[in-house]
Amino acid sequence: MEKHINKAKTLIEAIPYIQSFRGKTVVIKYGGSAMIDEEIKAMMMQDIALLKLIGIEIVLVHGGGPFINETLHRMNKESKFIDGLRVTDKETMEIAEMVLSGKINKEIVNDIEKNGLKAVGISGKDGMTLKAKKKIVNGIDIGYVGDIVDVDTNLITCLLQCGYIPVIAPIGRDEEGNTYNINADYAAVAIAGALNAQKLVYVTDVKGVMEDINDPKSLITLMTVNEAKKNIESGTIYGGMIPKVECCVSAVEKGVDTVHIIDGRVEHSILLEIFTQEGIGTMFK
Amino acid sequence: MEKHINKAKTLIEAIPYIQSFRGKTVVIKYGGSAMIDEEIKAMMMQDIALLKLIGIEIVLVHGGGPFINETLHRMNKESKFIDGLRVTDKETMEIAEMVLSGKINKEIVNDIEKNGLKAVGISGKDGMTLKAKKKIVNGIDIGYVGDIVDVDTNLITCLLQCGYIPVIAPIGRDEEGNTYNINADYAAVAIAGALNAQKLVYVTDVKGVMEDINDPKSLITLMTVNEAKKNIESGTIYGGMIPKVECCVSAVEKGVDTVHIIDGRVEHSILLEIFTQEGIGTMFK
Amino acid sequence: MEKHINKAKTLIEAIPYIQSFRGKTVVIKYGGSAMIDEEIKAMMMQDIALLKLIGIEIVLVHGGGPFINETLHRMNKESKFIDGLRVTDKETMEIAEMVLSGKINKEIVNDIEKNGLKAVGISGKDGMTLKAKKKIVNGIDIGYVGDIVDVDTNLITCLLQCGYIPVIAPIGRDEEGNTYNINADYAAVAIAGALNAQKLVYVTDVKGVMEDINDPKSLITLMTVNEAKKNIESGTIYGGMIPKVECCVSAVEKGVDTVHIIDGRVEHSILLEIFTQEGIGTMFK
Amino acid sequence: MEKHINKAKTLIEAIPYIQSFRGKTVVIKYGGSAMIDEEIKAMMMQDIALLKLIGIEIVLVHGGGPFINETLHRMNKESKFIDGLRVTDKETMEIAEMVLSGKINKEIVNDIEKNGLKAVGISGKDGMTLKAKKKIVNGIDIGYVGDIVDVDTNLITCLLQCGYIPVIAPIGRDEEGNTYNINADYAAVAIAGALNAQKLVYVTDVKGVMEDINDPKSLITLMTVNEAKKNIESGTIYGGMIPKVECCVSAVEKGVDTVHIIDGRVEHSILLEIFTQEGIGTMFK
Amino acid sequence: MEKHINKAKTLIEAIPYIQSFRGKTVVIKYGGSAMIDEEIKAMMMQDIALLKLIGIEIVLVHGGGPFINETLHRMNKESKFIDGLRVTDKETMEIAEMVLSGKINKEIVNDIEKNGLKAVGISGKDGMTLKAKKKIVNGIDIGYVGDIVDVDTNLITCLLQCGYIPVIAPIGRDEEGNTYNINADYAAVAIAGALNAQKLVYVTDVKGVMEDINDPKSLITLMTVNEAKKNIESGTIYGGMIPKVECCVSAVEKGVDTVHIIDGRVEHSILLEIFTQEGIGTMFK
Amino acid sequence: MEKHINKAKTLIEAIPYIQSFRGKTVVIKYGGSAMIDEEIKAMMMQDIALLKLIGIEIVLVHGGGPFINETLHRMNKESKFIDGLRVTDKETMEIAEMVLSGKINKEIVNDIEKNGLKAVGISGKDGMTLKAKKKIVNGIDIGYVGDIVDVDTNLITCLLQCGYIPVIAPIGRDEEGNTYNINADYAAVAIAGALNAQKLVYVTDVKGVMEDINDPKSLITLMTVNEAKKNIESGTIYGGMIPKVECCVSAVEKGVDTVHIIDGRVEHSILLEIFTQEGIGTMFK
Incomplete structure (x- = not known):
């Protein structure tokens, strides 16, 4: 009983935090060991589930971790370099997209759903969410690597209003329909800014x-x-x-x-x- | 840090309970020592605040505890008895109503609001919520004591939809506008039933x-x-x-x-x- | 027939007034003899019922009339004075609140409902409607007498939208949860101003x-x-x-x-x- | 003052009637002297304005009174008869429609609007409200006289929800787009029935x-x-x-x-x- | 098959136009031969039906074409002239209104409805849509000819939201309820401007x-x-x-x-x- | 001009079809050559864009075509067989999912968006849309191949209401979070049935x-x-x-x-x- 009462006290201590953050938007850029260590990953998904349940609007942005390189390697895709910069050619982009949108993104969705909450995995192509343009570094064209020029928040907002947790792969699209790999840290900034996140x-x-x-x-x-x-x-x-x-x-x-x-x-x-x-x-x- | 992580684990353990009860209606009949002991009362109000915050629709029904008798005594109001049954005459009813609607009801509202949530204290007269009729016990008229004949849930539902915690004093009204004291336990049954509470x-x-x-x-x-x-x-x-x-x-x-x-x-x-x-x-x- | 036709003409004369005030908000500070004389009171409640029925949003604010003093007297509560100013100590405040919120407020609700319309009696504590602070007169602390510092109109608006007539007892609350007696005339000004009343x-x-x-x-x-x-x-x-x-x-x-x-x-x-x-x-x- | 107080009492007497009929639908078939005598007409429009103002949904259906014959006469249009039955040929129908939809209907709209309320004059063609078919009397084709086979209440309901008083000329239309004159008394029955009027x-x-x-x-x-x-x-x-x-x-x-x-x-x-x-x-x- | 594929290609070519104009408002002033030649009229109504179907908000304004003069002639109504200007006396106005609101307006409604879409014929009197005042030309009173002083777009907007095509006869009304004939070209300008049409x-x-x-x-x-x-x-x-x-x-x-x-x-x-x-x-x- | 008028006539011929299907739901199972031939694919996407634009609710379900085998081959993943049946082991499932959700699904989204309409690519995992269980063929466990046991249409409906075209990869999930490959033809049946599609x-x-x-x-x-x-x-x-x-x-x-x-x-x-x-x-x- 004593133990249970102490747990109840812990819940009670959460009241002011719940009051502060209910209805607010929190964007989480998910990366690093927390994407690889199964135990840590499971705990993080529990955290996200709890935050969503108490009324915080959670938006997840993820990167590719080591998985893209692994798959490139496995598919014998060699990397080209120009002036020391690695180039994302069309095939590399396609493989990166498969890994980001088809593997990591859907795994996160699945991991959240194990806690009974519903997530939806999208990339910046869906609903034209991330409008991108080719990034030119020091005047060198390094292929399908992009910068975000605009975020259309309609799809994210739609999913939040329907009660889902949006999980976003950092892939953008320009007006001609070209696909670009976006740095996930930058994508998170653009999305959080556009959503006016807390x-x-x-x-x-x-x-x-x-x-x-x-x-x-x-x-x-x-x-x-x-x-x-x-x-x-x-x-x-x-x-x-x-x-x-x-x-x-x-x-x-x-x-x-x-x-x-x-x-x-x-x-x-x-x-x-x-x-x-x-x-x-x-x-x- | 260890301590904090353990607290986080306690919050996580709450997930399945939050998922089960979110959006459900819980009617609480509040009475006994928990109405008198200040420390216990404060903890109960915290519990109610937490339940409301995580999305449970809370409706509170309270009785009068020892306060009605105290006030009757202080106002030198003596009780009449018929065949051994105590009679609630008009003046007794008025004093009971002052205590229930004007003291206990508003104190509970105030105690909940100390936790940052908003409550609204009503009696069964407000919005004609509790329709009552005179209770006749063994053929004896014991005055303004009533049974509930109908619950109009519109006001309670309105308050819940606007985000408030309704706090209800067990006082009813008949079609002529007579006021009746209602047993709080019975009032809670009628209200919970009418709300189809969980x-x-x-x-x-x-x-x-x-x-x-x-x-x-x-x-x-x-x-x-x-x-x-x-x-x-x-x-x-x-x-x-x-x-x-x-x-x-x-x-x-x-x-x-x-x-x-x-x-x-x-x-x-x-x-x-x-x-x-x-x-x-x-x-x- | 003649008589009936003349009555119809009287109704017709009301058309331009109904057109002017429909959908507008009218705050009524109810006090004086109209609170005591039963016949006058009944007529006033009829007026209020008619105004509500034709689409005017009515908000009632009432004072305590002579009833608070009567009850203080009956409960043998003597008044303290400092420098000639009457002091509202905690017990006086509690008795005043019982009379205001538990007697007068609910009686008005009942009187309106005798005309078939639904009213809801609240005090400034409910929904934290009236935020108050202690009033200091000439540097003297006269106890639990307050000035309104803010009106939260959410509860009043909620009740109006659900079709009720809000009846408000002039009692406020500060952030610590202390209760204050507010002059009803001033409360009416604050409420009418906050509602942007007509x-x-x-x-x-x-x-x-x-x-x-x-x-x-x-x-x-x-x-x-x-x-x-x-x-x-x-x-x-x-x-x-x-x-x-x-x-x-x-x-x-x-x-x-x-x-x-x-x-x-x-x-x-x-x-x-x-x-x-x-x-x-x-x-x- | 006395006189004013008596008028107030008359308004108060209206309370139970307003309560009974608010939100209900009343269909009025308007015809006879009340369409011709200017004074009576003005009073009837006042009645309609008042009923609308206190929340009754009014729908007006009118006939053609003597105006159709007057106009036929003025336009030298002679009537044909078959077996003693007057025949509504195409030209007669066109003239009847001009009088019903273009004269009487808009005059009623105008008369209501003189009281400050807004009306909208439609015929059964508008919004395909009155679906008709040719009426065959004793096996004789008497031309463009129709029976109502269906009422599409969408337009009437739309106008009521937008706050207008619909005024309806009794003209119908079949699936091929032929126009029919409908008996106004029957049209009122069909419309009241379809609206589930009170x-x-x-x-x-x-x-x-x-x-x-x-x-x-x-x-x-x-x-x-x-x-x-x-x-x-x-x-x-x-x-x-x-x-x-x-x-x-x-x-x-x-x-x-x-x-x-x-x-x-x-x-x-x-x-x-x-x-x-x-x-x-x-x-x- | 070839033929059908070409038709499909034609539909596909319409995509960018549909995208540009969906949800926009287009006011059409309908007049000239297109009101008289049956074949051309039928095609115009098809155009209007298609535009409505693909999501363009269509509002039709029409004039009287030669029909008013025809009817004046047939009713032996002679025209008065003052200083060479034709005068619209009360009777002329009444006949013009019958033709505009009772004949042309309802015919257009009927013609649109032959394509399966629903139209509603109104004049500027309905819903007090067109507020007018008498037009004075060179200091001469030429009778019931008016200029628009205000457009109340509520009725038009209401009809559009309910899915109808409003068809408007150019007749206005002043505050006293006088009826005025309005030049249809000017009426179209006022309506398009008030609707902020595309x-x-x-x-x-x-x-x-x-x-x-x-x-x-x-x-x-x-x-x-x-x-x-x-x-x-x-x-x-x-x-x-x-x-x-x-x-x-x-x-x-x-x-x-x-x-x-x-x-x-x-x-x-x-x-x-x-x-x-x-x-x-x-x-x- | 002649040519343009003929095109207009073609658009007009579409009216009855638009009227029949507006607001209806059409599920398209997209597969075969139309997924591979770039020209045919582009035309199909135009068709889908047009149907969406004229108000038909389009839901796309796609299979994997030859792309899964190509990628398995490229990644040197050999297939196992039990009793002649090909087994989808965990790694095969992961590769299939990458291709379905990460390549084909997003390509279709991109191709639709080239026509200016917005699509959202999901799999049956997103929003727990497709609940699946392991398929047992003749008593043999062939791995992660599943049958649909339930369709949760909330996400699809949410996307349609927000104006998007849902594009669905045929991947399901059981309650433990296992991933299953679903036959796309069967998935289309289950989805069309659950949506009560036209x-x-x-x-x-x-x-x-x-x-x-x-x-x-x-x-x-x-x-x-x-x-x-x-x-x-x-x-x-x-x-x-x-x-x-x-x-x-x-x-x-x-x-x-x-x-x-x-x-x-x-x-x-x-x-x-x-x-x-x-x-x-x-x-x-």
Whole structure:
């Protein structure tokens, strides 16, 4: 009985968090170990199910993880390079799309549905959701890699209103019907911005932004957009962390209230971030 | 962190219960110690707030507890008796109504609102919700005591659709506009039946129905309507328990899925009954 | 037949008034003799029923009349005074609330329903309708007397849309859940302003504003807000009339189209004010 | 003042009638002197305006009165007869339609609108409302005279929902697009039946059904369908009254609650019939 | 088969036009030979049916063609003249209204309905759609000829939402209920402007605006409002064409996207104008 | 001009077909050459776009064509056989799903969107649309091949109401979350039945059912369900045609009005079947 009463108290502690976030939109960029480790993945899907059940509008954006390379390898598709940049030719794009839209996307849908909630897997082609154009890097055409030029939120909104959790593969389409691979982190920014989301959560394999990468206690829990920009300039944020943090900054500037980098390797990381005072990662606002 | 993860796990365990009861209607007859002990009362209001927040339609029916007698006493109102039955004359009725609709009802509203949710206190007069007629006991007119002849659920439904928690004082009205005091247990049955509620929960000062009243381990957790009737006949259920159990039987017969007698003295008793497999009291179905 | 035809002609004369006010909101502050004299009260409820039936959205605000003092007296509750100001301590507040929400409010509901229309009695606590804060007069804390700081019109609007006549007791609540007694005249102003009402009608025991208080023919039928302010300054309006007129001025300034002081002692005073060219009292605009 | 208070009392007396008929549908067959006498016509339009304003759904069906013959005469159109039956040839039909749809119908619309309410004049061709077929009398083809085979109520319902008073000229159309003149009394029966109207009121030039046609006091105020049939059989109802009463019987049998024959020459006859206990004509049910 | 496939290809070619105009409002001023030649009329009604079916909101405005004079003549109604201007006295107005609202209007309704779509014929009196005032030409009162002062689009919008094609006779009404004949070309401008229509199409007996009236190849297919004004000033547009072109200019200035003068004598002229790149007449924008 | 007028006439001929099918649901099973030949595919997508534009609710179900085998081959995935039956092991299922949901499904979406209409590609996993169970053939477990046990039409209906064309890959899911490959012909039957579709169209590589397979003129254009059953029994329908015809019979028995086998190799075959009297294939009813 004692045990049960304590559990009831835990539920009661959630009241203010439920009140704050009910009816709000949270975009989750799902990636890293949390996509591969079956146990962690199952817990993340439970978190998503709970958030949806208590009235939060969840939109999931995923990347391809290591699966695209695996399949390219298996299909003996070799990569071309121009000036050191890997090129996504038509066949590579087709294989990437098969993996993103036909494997990962539908697996996530299935994993959510194991918790009794209904998800719908779409790509940016569906309902012309992600309008893209070819990305030119340093004047070099690297093939079917695209930037988002517009997000049509009608399909996402339609699915939310019908009670579904939209799961989005980062694939776009231009007006001629060409298909483009989109960086999932950027896709999440564009989608969260277009939806005027309350939160954007990056599920990653790092604890967040650290003052000193060797000191686990140096996690920065809250950073303003201005601080982030200064930290990039000063070199405190460096290397692979820069594009991630730039996404966070960009999302806040597009109107997202708060953006979070959390460690997907921690059990129930999303719930911990949203339902505790301190959170577990770095929050940008 | 460990502690937080365990709390997250507790929230996750709630998923199947939330899925079962979302959108369903639960009528709670609120009474006994849970109306008097401030700490218990606060916890019960938290339970109600949580249930509402996760999408359960809560309707509260309350009685008058000891407050009516206190006020009658303070106002030097003496009771008349006919053939040993206490008579509710017009003045007694007016005082009872002041206490029920003007004190207890609004206090409950206030207590719920302390948790950030909005409640609306009404009596059966409002929106002509409870149509009553004079109760005649053994051919004796005991004054303004009534039986419910019809429930107009429009006001309750209107309040639920606007997002409020209706709190109902058990006072009815006949076609001429006379006011009647209604037994709150019976009022709860009539309201739950008219709303086609999923659950009716009686918050009481007993553990439930016991096989042996002296053996706390003899609690009967589940009883069918037929068993209940047999137990009354055989004397296993006796004394003050009979009318309570008769209410439970009547509610099931009016279409309420399950009726629960729970011990309001236990902390978070409502959550324990609804969110655990075993529950804490006796369930009738 | 002749008689019936004349009655038909009277109904026909009402056409332009019905056309003007259908769908508009009229807030009525109900008080004075019209709350006590049974015959006058019955007629007023008929007026309200008719106005509702022809499509006017009626909201009733009432005070406590002499009933609160009567009950305080009966319960042997003595009043404390600080610097000559009467103090509403917690117990006084509780008794006042019982009388306002449990007696007067529900009696009005009942009286309206005798005409076949449905009313709902609420106080400012219900749906957190009236947010209040403690009133400090000349630096003295006189207890649980409050000023309205905000009106949440959601509950009133919800009840109107469901077809009910809201009847409001002037009791407010602060964020901590403390209860405050509010002056009913001020509550009516705040509510009419928040609802953007077409009319606010004060049912009083005076004929209206008179040029010469001893000359019944000197009734001023129309006064602008500017004239009212000048008349207060010049002393033409004086004594007990000042706060009433200040309420009228304040309501017009909050966006109410016209505010009326009418004599509730006259039979069918509300209909006479609304359905005749001249009206019977003083109209402010 | 006295006079005004009496008028207010008259309005109050209307409350139960308004409550009974609000939201109900009343079909009025408008004809006889009430179409010609300007004063009577104006009063009838006032009655209709008032009924609409208090929430009754009014549908007007009119005939052609003497205007069709006048116009035929003026246009030197002679009538053909076959076996003593007057034949409506194509040209006669065109002239009748011009008078019905282009003159009478729009005049009624205009007369209603003088009271500030909005009407819409249609014929049975509009929205394919009245589907007709050629009427064959005793095996003789008398031209473009039709019987109604179906009523499509969509247009009438659409206009009512948009707040208009539909005014209907009794002209029908078959599947090939031929135009037919329909007897207005029959058209009213078909329309009232299809709308499942509460009342059908025939505005005529007689007081109603009399026991003794020479004794004005012998008016029968209420007649059941069975009594009506017996009275026709027994000859108590005879001559020109028979088809009128047959219409009343037919309407009741099609589901109209009550059918009324009233004397349109009486001022405000419709209000008198609907808003008084006794009414002024004969009611069938 | 070949033939059928070619027809399918024709349907396919319509896709971009359907996409452009679906849900848009097109007002058609119907007049000239297309009102008289039965074959052309039938084709025009087919065009209208098709446009409605594919989701274009069609509103038809018609004039009286030669029919009013014919009927005046037949009824021996002679015309009065003041200073050379023909006067529309009350009787002339009544006859004109009978012809417009009772003959032409209902014939068009019938002709559309032969294609299985439902139309509703109204005049500007219905729903007080066209508010008019007397037109004074050079200080001379020429009787019941009016200018539109306001368009109440509620009835037209109501009919469109219920799925009907409104057919409007150009008759207006002032506040006193006087009836006025309105020039149909002007009525079409006022209605198209008030509806914020996408297109206004004038069905006429000319090819459009020509550079050289004797050279059929000199048709001007597109003219801006500024060009039109210059062409009137310079005399390129002259005579009877001036008021027509002034209507086109006025409509564009009231917010209509494009206005078209087309030759109603050409088969399926409306479809040709809307569903081909070049169109067949002159388009103003 | 002549040419354009003829095209207009072709559009006009479509009126009765548009009237018949507007608002109806048509399920198209898309397969065979029409999936491979780029030109034919483009025309089919135009047909679908046109049908959607004129108000028909289109739902597309597709199979995998030769693409699954191609990809299995390319990924060096060898097939296992048990008792001569090919087994769909987990890896085969994953590859099949990638091809169906990640390649073919999204290509169809893209091809439709080239015509300016919006499509959404889903599989039976999305929204738990297709509930499946393992198919056991002759007692042998052939792996992840499933039968549909239930269709949840909520997602399809949601997408139709939001204006999208649903494109469905025939993949199902059981309660444990296992994925199954479903025969697309059967999936189409289940979906059309559950949607209560007006039509189910099988796009195939045959002309339809022939009396004599060698005589192209012996096409049977209409067959009742009873005739179909008899023809299977008698051997007139034989070989590979049997399962297709059984699907048609089953769909009619599930409430689909008509089922069509058409030759997808013919240009605009769908339009020809729906918009001509004769159609081009065999219709079952």
